Amino acid sequence: MTNLKISGTHFTMNNNPIQLVSGAIHYFRIVPEYWRDRLVKLKACGFNTVETYVAWNIHEPEEGSFCFEGMADLVRFIETAAEVGLYVIVRPSPYICAEWEFGGLPAWLLRYPDLRLRCLDPLFLTKVDAYYDVLIPKLTPLLSTNGGPVIALQIENEYGSYGNDNLYLEHLRQGMISRGIDVLLFTSDGASDSCLQGGTLPDVFATVNFGTDPEGSFRKLKEYRPNEPLMCAELWNGGFDHWMKPHSTRDTEEVVEICEQIWGAGASVNFYMFHGGTNFGFYNGANHGAGAEAVYEPTVTSYDYDCPISESGEVTPKYHAVRNVLAKFMDIGDCQLPEPIPTQSYGAIRVTEKVSLMESLGTLSSPVVYPCPEPMEKLGQKYGFILYSTTVSGPRMGEELHLQEVHDRALVFLDGEFIGTVERWNPAPLKVDIPVGGAKLDILVENMGRINFGPYLKDYKGITEGVRLGYQYLFGWTIYPLPLDSLNSLKFKPIDKTGKSNEPNFYKATFEVETAADTFIRLDGWTKGNVWINGFHLGRYWNRGPQKTLYLPAPLLREGTNEIIIFELHSTDDFVIKLEDTADLGE
Template sequence: MAIFKVEGDRFTYKGEQIRILSGAVHYFRVVPAYWEDRLLKLKACGFNTVETYVPWNFHEPQEGYFCFEGMADLVGFIEKAGELGLHVIVRPSPYICAEWEFGGLPAWLLRYPDIRLRCSDPLFLSKVDAYYDVLIPKLIPLLSTNGGPVIAVQVENEYGSYGNDKTYLEHIRQGLLQRGIDVLLFTSDGPTDQMLQGGTLENVLATVNFGSQTAESFAKLQEYRPGQPLFCMEYWNGWFDHWMEDHHTRDAMDAARVFEDMLEAGASVNFYMFHGGTNFGFTNGANHIKAYEPTITSYDYDSPLNEWGEPTEKYYAIRESLSKYADIGQLELPEPKPKKNYGIVKVTERADLFGQLNLISEEIYSVCPEPMEKLGQAYGFILYTTQLSGPRNGQELHLQEVHDRAQVFLNGTELGVIERWNPQPLKMDVPHEGARLDILVENMGRINYGPLLKDYKGITEGVRLDNQFQFSWSMHPLPMERLEQLQFEVLSDCNSIEGPAFYKAIFHVGEIADTFLSLEGWSKGVAFLNGFNLGRYWNAGPQKTLYVPGPLLRHGDNELILFELHGSNSAEVAFVDAPDLGKVAAVTPEF
């Protein structure tokens, strides 16, 4: 029997009227040791519910191999929320968007060249079904109908922004029902005719997502669902950042004012995000509206709780607004997590990428340069190598549809960079005896939203000198998963900080605390702490530091490895006690 349900224009829980006051906290963007801290702060703000997406690629990173441990412990996160007295909304759609890599879809889907995503393509549905056969049974004991905290489950995500295949949506709905999901089902879409027509299902609660224009947004929802409860499933109270942009912020009082508009309308609300967290590793997504725009490592989102879990001005403004409509008692927050400045750390060892290839990668030969997915690779980098004939003078090197950023080397000397968002060819001369051409391509995150979702990585079409395609390639996939095999040498010359190469530093920690890795002077790359991938750094900004949660450190010696693509003007980094998210740009909330 349903515990949480729709009765007319209101929600009830165990027969009593309830307004859902929810905040999004993604377990997969927060280290498990901090889940309780973030959830307690959500509850202290006066909220009664936590919402989370479930990213398919986090739980099935390779086809048929499933992971539900560590940061992927979905059950543990939901159980913790329930222990703290919070309801839970789960959004396990095959697709989640969320500025997350490929919108949560696993990269291995692209090994099937004819697959059609997010529609009733039988091949795609078979992969979703196999995933749901493993995922959904884990949720059944956690449903409110079985005494658990889960009160609602989503059917797909903002589908009207992508397609209109009702057969597909119904397949997902039936897949949830047939596997035992008997709590309230819902869809969420933008408040437009097109989106609500394409993304909703009869007999499934429709909700809308927006960041402003409350009256207009709810009016549009009521055109399609007159008399049903009002629910903003994603209240965009902040925004995310791309590389090469400024850090987005939204005025706290403006965010609180729009929240009050929703409360005044009697609506239920889910803050997206309440606590953003971090795109650790290679998990950031990308957008492509007019050009490709990769998302940064930080997912601070200018949320009520910032990336490192501290309440912001927005937190207090929102709580003050809520107190006008509900008795939320006195504010009781957990003790703040300590921050520590560990100071300057010297980089002491180096391992050149080209000298390490056979230790961390297997060479593959092909007539044509192939994308990562065809080689079974999901993330990281890939190196393409061929021999050019000579002489050639003043020819242009074209990387046809390179995804996403390529460094080009001729006989080991870097010629330049070709980027997806600015794919200008490079001029080159090839000597009479010929030359070796190396192209190192970085996957900077698959597109997570829109019609260009099917986003292959690497060199996706071909390499040309002028109009002549070049054939016969060797390829080294570099997913950055075998770094323990690296053979380092002592860095004796501090002026030799150039890439692409790996750099190692060992530093001692006595008292463990949160800290921030400052990479001032370094160019672009990826940072690994004690084997954990902290994420990407890039002097293009806005982000200047990487958040390091204390639980990733250990007492005694700690190992930092940087994969640096270009170089640094200093053989040192710093661990500081305050973040730097770069230059700020205020968000104008017209969404």
């Protein structure tokens, strides 16, 4: 039996002192075929532990329907870590943040209008308990007390940055214990009075998260826990990107200096992230601060994070720098890296077929009729797009069209003609002229990712309040949910080269592969949309950047013919995409 214990101000394992050197790797951001590669690289860097969040929304995508297969095979990931020789820290909090859609909470929770998140609300706790009834029994055989690699579990995640309901935290703690969790339990919070007061329990090990000033952060932690080991549960050694913002990086020398301070103090650490991975599909999150100037900021598809292992698994200069400084403090042996994963440029691929969204509505969606333009969640929809259609009487010249609380980005069409975009972060009204006899109004809204941190977690999608011309609300809507979870019904036709389209279209291309290798999709000349490869949803692209390429892992390719589908919301200058052998995450 291997059991992590607290002995005064130090950790011990089998009565021997141990300093935890951990790195965060999220199984749900990596294709399973690459889990071992990333874990071996973590071990080769000298680390002894891997940490992962557990994303509730991938394990219970529909209420009462559970998934622990493929990229959601948490047990296999933990078992692989054990085979590599790593301890495992699991963070199965209902909420994880992680720049992940809704902070890992399942979108179906928002179907319950009276439900309160992350507190002792009986309805919320009922949903958490039902999830834990399925999740926790999968973890208990993997605990170190049962001969497995899992040495610690987190109760909640940075709770002090959200609330102060200690009874809620105690409910989660007791829920883990009653289901058989008998390893070290802990909390992780910012190094401030409010966070450490609101997010901790007196008899639960407390850690702090930070990116700078280890000395000051640990000093604050010691004020509350003078007789416990010091641990940084999240050392932010890189950074993530928002659309329309510069690419985020973290200077390697700064990271090295902070590591020297942490390890020199004998503290334990978890690198957040050690390997970031990808926000595949619609699973990227978003941020929204609480200040007067704060706006909604959606996260990009790449979660490279500028950390020691790149999005595509390459060892970076930061990796070697971190390993070199770690070697000053402990014996980590030789660096035995696996063979690099090959990349390949498959060249330019011409798109040959397309079909418009509007003519595909009948096969992609089952419309419903409501007086008001209701949000996705009321219709049981989680992700994707939603189209609102109504008829407006005329003449009404020089009116202003207001979309009240559109979440998150809307394309507006009048009698089939695109007239403008309304964005959550720039909700200016559109000027419209309604002719004699009236006009058909269509509004296509994109859910760009639910907020994952802060006070605005309850983030409904679509048009969440109403649509009005001037002061007059418009009623009588036909609504088309468009989750785009299957595109098999699309009826593609050869592209008409006579003109450039300015409406949402699906485009299709095929290409041949003799040997599958990692590659990167570049969409120069395209505007904004989503990409699927052989039915797998890679994620979003946008020419506003910073991200310029989408990572396509080799296991998603097949020898022979491969199919790419692009859902372009606006237009493209050229019906060509490129598959290159290097990533471009922007500047």
